[in-house]
Every structure is written in C-alpha cells, then in structure tokens.
Amino acid sequence: MGKYNPAPYQLDLNRIPHLITESIPGPKSNAMHARAVKHYRGLSGQVKLFPVAFERGEGCMLEDIDGNQFIDFSSGIYVTTLGHCHPKISEGIAKYAHQLMNAHDFTTEIKTRLLEKMAATLPGDLKCFQLYDCGTAAVEAGLRTCRAATGKHEFISCFMDFHGKSGHSIGLARMTKFSGPTREPGFYLVPRPDTYRPLWNRPDGSLDTEKYLEFYDQFIRESTTNQIAAFVAEPIQGWAGSIMPPDDFFPKLKKFLEERDILFFADEVLTSMGRTGKILCCEHWNVLPDVVTLGKGFGNGFPVTAMAVREPFADAVDKISASTSYGGNPMACAAALACFEVIEEEGLLEHAQELEELFRKRMADWTQKYKIVGDCRVKGCLMGVELVKDQATKEPFDAAGKLVYQKAFRKGLAWIPAGHILRMSPPIVMPNEVAQRGMDFIEEAIAETEKELLG
Numbered sequence: 001m002g003k004y005n006p007a008p009y010q011l012d013l014n015r016i017p018h019l020i021t022e023s024i025p026g027p028k029s030n031a032m033h034a035r036a037v038k039h040y041r042g043l044s045g046q047v048k049l050f051p052v053a054f055e056r057g058e059g060c061m062l063e064d065i066d067g068n069q070f071i072d073f074s075s076g077i078y079v080t081t082l083g084h085c086h087p088k089i090s091e092g093i094a095k096y097a098h099q100l101m102n103a104h105d106f107t108t109e110i111k112t113r114l115l116e117k118m119a120a121t122l123p124g125d126l127k128c129f130q131l132y133d134c135g136t137a138a139v140e141a142g143l144r145t146c147r148a149a150t151g152k153h154e155f156i157s158c159f160m161d162f163h164g165k166s167g168h169s170i171g172l173a174r175m176t177k178f179s180g181p182t183r184e185p186g187f188y189l190v191p192r193p194d195t196y197r198p199l200w201n202r203p204d205g206s207l208d209t210e211k212y213l214e215f216y217d218q219f220i221r222e223s224t225t226n227q228i229a230a231f232v233a234e235p236i237q238g239w240a241g242s243i244m245p246p247d248d249f250f251p252k253l254k255k256f257l258e259e260r261d262i263l264f265f266a267d268e269v270l271t272s273m274g275r276t277g278k279i280l281c282c283e284h285w286n287v288l289p290d291v292v293t294l295g296k297g298f299g300n301g302f303p304v305t306a307m308a309v310r311e312p313f314a315d316a317v318d319k320i321s322a323s324t325s326y327g328g329n330p331m332a333c334a335a336a337l338a339c340f341e342v343i344e345e346e347g348l349l350e351h352a353q354e355l356e357e358l359f360r361k362r363m364a365d366w367t368q369k370y371k372i373v374g375d376c377r378v379k380g381c382l383m384g385v386e387l388v389k390d391q392a393t394k395e396p397f398d399a400a401g402k403l404v405y406q407k408a409f410r411k412g413l414a415w416i417p418a419g420h421i422l423r424m425s426p427p428i429v430m431p432n433e434v435a436q437r438g439m440d441f442i443e444e445a446i447a448e449t450e451k452e453l454l455g
C-alpha cells in the first residue's frame with residue numbers, strides 16, 4: 001500500500017484560476033458550442049447554463065479551448081475519480097488499442113488479471129463478475145441476476161434514487177422528464193431516510209430508522225404481491241444531491257431483507273472505487289451486498305463497468321445471457337486494472353478520507369455563516385450543500401443554486417451542481433491546497449449570491 005504524494009497533482013495556484021479571456025465561456029468556446037448545437041440535442045442543464053468547450057485535462061485541472069484553466073470539482077460526472085489522463089491508465093488503454101481491441105467474451109490475459117484483482121479487493125465473497133460498458137447495462141444485468149437467483153420478479157427501490165435511463169433501470173427511479181409511464185408493474189418505490197429531511201423522528205429529534213423499516217414491512221405485505229427479488233439502493237444518492245443515510249440504515253436494512261429472503265442489490269456505479277474513501281461505499285457500514293454494480297471511476301473515463309455477485313448467487317449469472325459486445329474488452333480491462341493498482345499504489349483511499357476531513361472542517365460553520373445554506377454533507381470526496389430560501393422551512397432555493405454554480409465557474413471551478421443542491425465530487429488525487437482553493441471559490445460564490453438575492 002503506497003502513501004499519497006501530492007507532487008504529480010500539484011497545480012500552480014498562482015496560475016489557477018488561469019482565466020485569460022475577459023468573459024467565461026470565452027469566444028472560442030461560444031463559437032464551438034454554437035457549431036455543435038446545430039446538430040446535437042439533449043444537452044444536460046449544466047451545459048446549457050455554462051456552455052464551455054473543454055480541450056485538455058491533466059490530474060485535477062481542466063483547460064478549455066480558449067486556454068482558460070479550471071480546478072475540476074466534478075470529475076466529469078463522478079467519473080475521473082483518479083484525475084484526468086493518469087499516465088498508468090492512459091498507457092494501459094493505449095497498449096491494448098495497439099494490440100487487441102475486442103475479443104468478444106473470450107478469455108484474455110488482461111481480463112483474467114482484472115478479475116483476479118477484483119476478487120482480491122472486493123469484500124467478502126463478492127467473487128463472481130461480469131463486465132459492461134455503461135452503468136445502466138450493469139444495473140439491468142443485476143436485476144436479471146436477482147430474478148434468476150430468487151425466482152421472484154419484483155423490485156423495491158427508493159424515491160430520488162437514480163439507476164440509469166433504460167427500460168427497467170428507469171423503473172427503479174422517479175424520472176419525471178419522460179413522457180408516458182416509466183415504471184412497469186412490480187417496480188415499487190419507497191421513501192428512504194434522509195437525515196436533513198426525515199419523515200419519522202424519535203422523541204429526541206433524531207431520525208427513526210426503525211419507522212422506515214416498519215413502513216417497508218407493511219408496504220411489502222399490503223402493496224406488493226410479495227414476490228420481491230431485491231431491494232435496490234444507491235448507498236448514497238448521488239444524482240439526488242449526495243443524500244446520506246444515517247449510519248444504522250443499511251445494517252438494519254440488510255438484516256430486514258435477510259429475514260424475508262430478499263436480496264440486497266447495491267448500485268455503486270457512482271459511489272465505488274474510492275469516491276467515498278472505500279472501494280465500496282457499503283464498507284463504511286460493514287454491509288455486504290448480494291449484488292453490486294461498479295462504474296464511473298471503475299475505468300476513470302474509459303467506458304467500463306461491472307456487476308459483482310456473491311458466491312451463493314453466482315450460478316444465476318449463467319442463466320441471464322450476461323455477456324455484451326463491448327463488456328470486458330481488453331482496453332476496458334486494462335483501464336480498470338490500472339485504476340485498482342493506482343488506488344493501492346498511491347494510497348488514495350486514505351487520501352480521500354483525509355480530504356473528507358478537510359471538506360468537513362471547511363463547511364462546518366456554513367449553516368451559521370450563510371442564511372441560504374441549509375445542510376452540508378460529505379463522505380470521502382462526495383459532497384452536497386443544500387441551498388434553501390429559509391433554514392426553518394427548508395424550501396429549496398433553485399435560483400441561488402444556479403447563481404452559485406455560474407459564479408464559481410467564472411472564478412475557475414469546473415463542476416456540476418443540480419438545482420438547489422451543490423454537488424461536488426473532486427478527484428481523490430487532489431492535493432489539499434487545491435481542494436482549499438476550490439472550496440474558496442464555492443464559499444465566495446455562496447457569499448456573493450446571498451448578498452445579491454437577499455441583500
């Protein structure tokens with residue numbers, strides 16, 4: 001296990017923000033964006049709000065086509081957890097780009113090495129894998145596996161979870177943007193504990209996890225056909241705004257599910273590979289999922305994802321026609337293997353935990369200092385700050401979210417907040433000084449926004 005060395009990731013903070021155009025996005029970005037959108041539709045809200053065109057990334061730095069440099073506080077979209085263009089990962093991909101790009105599902109040496117590494121690194125008896133090219137495909141395979149393993153066909157997931165945009169994975173979430181019904185029969189949604197917005201509290205005011213489980217019990221008995229194959233959950237809800245469960249939720253949920261022969265399927269597409277300071281986020285609570293999906297940081301930008309299944313359920317994977325055209329291709333395997341090695345060799349889990357402390361300290365007094373800050377939360381390098389119109393009513397403050405986003409971007413921070421929640425997910429390789437500078441930009445943007453909106 002190596003020790004973190006900031007030197008390769010250090011940025012010259014005298015040059016960051018290195019903003020060389022008068023306005024951001026600069027003229028080249030604006031012109032390029034105008035050309036692209038003549039032919040490209042379906043842009044995300046963040047890009048519409050800030051149409052910058054990127055050209056280069058190195059570690060924690062992103063550069064646009066005007067030459068402006070930004071601190072990366074989003075890792076793409078939770079993807080480049082180990083920073084941009086890590087030499088070891090790039091070399092691994094390049095080697096197989098020259099040697100062997102695709103061999104369908106046949107065995108290759110690089111795939112075997114990756115599988116062995118995963119078996120040695122993932123907790124417990126999560127020792128059976130299949131590889132995919134996007135998170136959604138891995139989630140779909142996970143659902144098929146749960147059905148094959150249990151002979152049951154229904155699923156429970158949680159409001160505000162996100163698991164992908166294909167037929168069944170949409171059914172696990174509450175996507176309001178699609179026209180028409182998105183959830184097939186047998187896909188049920190339940191509330192999950194959110195420490196900032198609890199539904200049920202104990203008399204002392206703390207969140208009452210038991211009440212959620214009592215609700216699930218009643219819900220399963222009265223509102224389903226009791227054919228639940230699995231409970232599917234993001235350990236921390238990423239898309240929804242880094243919403244963290246209380247520490248007792250997943251341990252108690254796992255026991256609850258075991259008592260009812262329901263599998264626990266953790267979708268760790270976003271939270272795995274060091275994002276929260278562990279390989280799997282569930283490790284924070286010593287909870288072993290029966291099925292788990294890994295993605296995003298799994299290939300650090302190369303499209304590769306995985307489904308991992310506990311040994312007792314491994315035979316089910318043989319029954320679901322699990323393989324795909326691109327899953328497990330040699331370039332993908334080289335990228336993923338390099339990611340595991342880099343995390344280990346560079347001591348990055350420990351560094352992510354160190355960054356968590358830095359971020360926690362940094363945000364500790366924000367709810368006292370700023371009226372528009374309702375809640376701040378962090379696990380590893382996954383953060384959320386909720387902006388509210390009123391700290392008592394907790395009414396979401398979308399206009400503030402938009403302004404803070406644009407202001408911090410103009411200062412030199414590339415990131416992806418959503419609505420009233422500031423979502424931050426910097427690469428876990430980030431040196432402490434760079435992290436502090438990024439937080440300076442956000443804090444300044446919050447202070448300026450509060451002044452502008454509240455006077």
Ligand SMILES: Cc1ncc(COP(=O)(O)O)c(C=O)c1O
Nearest residue numbers: 134135136162163164267269270
């Ligand atoms: C938890 C989770 N599951 C699944 C997905 C879908 O992954 P992909 O976009 O790679 O298909 C995402 C994407 O954001 C995600 O956050």
